[in-house]
Amino acid sequence: MNRRILVIGVAAALALAGGFAVMRGLGTQDRAVAQLSKGKGKSGGVAVEIAQAVKKKVAVRVDLLGNVTPIASVAVKPRIDSEIIQVHFDDGAIVRKGDMLFTLDHRAIDAQIRQTQGILDGAKAQLEQAKRDVDRYEALVAKHATTTVTLNNAKTQVNIFTAAVESNAAQLDLLRVQRDYCFIRAPITGRVSMANVKVGNYARQADAIPLATIIQVAPVYVTFALPQRNLPELRQSITNETATIQAIVPGDGRKASGQVTMIENTVDPATGTVPVRATMPNTDELLWPGTLVQVQLVFREEEAVAVPQSAIQVSQTGTFVFVVKNGLAEVQAVKVARTMDGETFLASGLAGGETVVTEGQLRLSNGTRVAPREHPGS
Numbered sequence: 001m002n003r004r005i006l007v008i009g010v011a012a013a014l015a016l017a018g019g020f021a022v023m024r025g026l027g028t029q030d031r032a033v034a035q036l037s038k039g040k041g042k043s044g045g046v047a048v049e050i051a052q053a054v055k056k057k058v059a060v061r062v063d064l065l066g067n068v069t070p071i072a073s074v075a076v077k078p079r080i081d082s083e084i085i086q087v088h089f090d091d092g093a094i095v096r097k098g099d100m101l102f103t104l105d106h107r108a109i110d111a112q113i114r115q116t117q118g119i120l121d122g123a124k125a126q127l128e129q130a131k132r133d134v135d136r137y138e139a140l141v142a143k144h145a146t147t148t149v150t151l152n153n154a155k156t157q158v159n160i161f162t163a164a165v166e167s168n169a170a171q172l173d174l175l176r177v178q179r180d181y182c183f184i185r186a187p188i189t190g191r192v193s194m195a196n197v198k199v200g201n202y203a204r205q206a207d208a209i210p211l212a213t214i215i216q217v218a219p220v221y222v223t224f225a226l227p228q229r230n231l232p233e234l235r236q237s238i239t240n241e242t243a244t245i246q247a248i249v250p251g252d253g254r255k256a257s258g259q260v261t262m263i264e265n266t267v268d269p270a271t272g273t274v275p276v277r278a279t280m281p282n283t284d285e286l287l288w289p290g291t292l293v294q295v296q297l298v299f300r301e302e303e304a305v306a307v308p309q310s311a312i313q314v315s316q317t318g319t320f321v322f323v324v325k326n327g328l329a330e331v332q333a334v335k336v337a338r339t340m341d342g343e344t345f346l347a348s349g350l351a352g353g354e355t356v357v358t359e360g361q362l363r364l365s366n367g368t369r370v371a372p373r374e375h376p377g378s
Contacts, residue, residue, distance in 0.1 A: 001107065004202045011057060026349065030061040033156040034297065041070060043189045045370045045371040046329075046363045046364060047360060047370075047371050047373065048049075048324075048358075048360035048370045048371070048372055049222070049357070049360060049372070049374070050357055050372040051355075051358050052353065052355060053346075053350045053356055055305050055355050056306060057303055058301065058304045058340075059340075060299045060304070062296075062357035064225070064295045066223060066293050066295040067223055067224070067292055067296065068113075068220055068221070068287045068289050069290075070190075070215045070216050072190065072215075072219070073218060074214045075217070075324075076102075076186075076214060077205070077207070078181065078203040078207075079180045080104065081203065082182060082202070082203060083200070083201070083202050083203070084197055084201050084211075085103050085104065087195050087199055088100040088101055089104075089195070091194035091309055091367075092191065092192065092193070092194065092334060094217075095191075097187065097190035098185050099185060099186045100183060101186055101192070101211070102179070102211055103182065104183075104184070106179050106182035107176055107358075110176050110179065111178065112175050113176065116172045119168050119219060123164035124165050125166055126157075127161035130157040130158040130161050131158055133154040134257045137150055137220060138151060143202075156258040182276045185212070186214060186236060190217055191217050192214050193214070194212070195287045196209050196212060197211055200365045206215065212314055215377045218283055219282055221277050221278065221280070222247050222277070222278045222287065223276070223278075224257055225271065225273035225274070226263075226275075226297070228267045228273060233299045234276070240300070242298075242299065242300045243297070243299060244257065244298045245260060245278045245296065246298075247278075247287060247296075248295075249287065250292070254286055254287070258278045258281065259279060261279045262277040263276050275344060276297075303350045304344075304346060306343055307321065307343070307344045308343065311356045311358045312334070318332070318333060319332060321350070321356045322356065323350070324355040324357060325352050328367055328368065328369055328370070329364045329365075329370050332349055333349055335349055355372070
């Protein structure tokens with residue numbers, strides 16, 4: 001009895017396993033059929049994505065890397081040795097030309113100015129007395145009441161006191177200039193760095209570290225290296241006044257516009273590039289000095305036929321696209337002019353308005369029937 005039950009159980013297990021195998025085979029066959037039908041459209045053609053070739057105006061440009069550099073940068077340093085008694089700006093603030101930055105201790109210079117002013121006043125008084133003596137002696141000499149030697153001595157005293165007056169006046173001017181050095185003002189308009197020294201520090205002319213640095217932030221330069229093959233186009237576009245430039249900061253969607261203002265006079269033979277500089281107004285301070293930016297240099301605008309970049313195929317004979325006509329894919333040779341922003345612009349091969357295949361070209365040959373669907377985003 002037990003043996004019969006065992007035999008029946010084994011037979012049932014084998015039948016169940018066979019059923020699973022059949023079902024699995026049917027599932028695999030269904031998937032194969034589904035994949036085969038997926039590659040064909042309603043009419044039995046190969047499923048492909050298509051887009052229209054469009055004739056439009058396109059900017060002829062090159063994309064390069066550039067660097068933002070300030071037009072002017074000033075290291076603020078003292079011109080006399082003295083203690084800092086006041087800092088007049090906030091770190092990183094915008095300062096205008098002539099704004100007060102630092103005040104140095106000027107009490108010693110004030111005392112020297114008063115001292116020199118006193119000496120000058122005394123010299124002027126002595127000069128006036130000497131001139132009166134000359135006038136008196138000249139009158140006496142005319143009356144033969146004194147000697148000519150006395151008159152000449154009086155004139156010598158006038159010359160001595162005149163020199164003393166001029167010397168002390170010059171010394172007073174020098175002290176006043178030195179006093180002005182105690183009030184350090186901004187030489188340019190720009191953004192100031194943090195103050196490297198604070199109140200109480202002693203500022204010296206010989207210090208290597210400046211008190212602060214001011215960088216002009218509007219306008220600024222964008223400098224980049226242009227390949228020498230593009231140099232004739234740039235020079236021609238500048239002559240035609242069609243050259244424009246935009247700088248894009250990584251991570252920021254905004255663009256800063258400017259104009260090319262300088263082309264270096266020689267090409268670097270080591271790199272085959274020529275340094276070019278553009279001036280950017282930068283009124284909104286989008287461009288920060290030292291930033292690496294993407295430069296879009298536009299030479300001119302021209303009409304060209306544009307197709308999605310994915311439509312272009314390459315063979316041993318050159319570049320081509322598949323053009324859909326009457327439900328069939330036909331090979332059309334094309335010549336690529338340039339590729340920008342996901343689009344390829346053609347120099348020849350299409351006139352515009354043609355339907356081109358953008359996906360599924362690997363399953364196509366010349367004359368293959370296709371079942372097209374629109375390219376996403378077209």
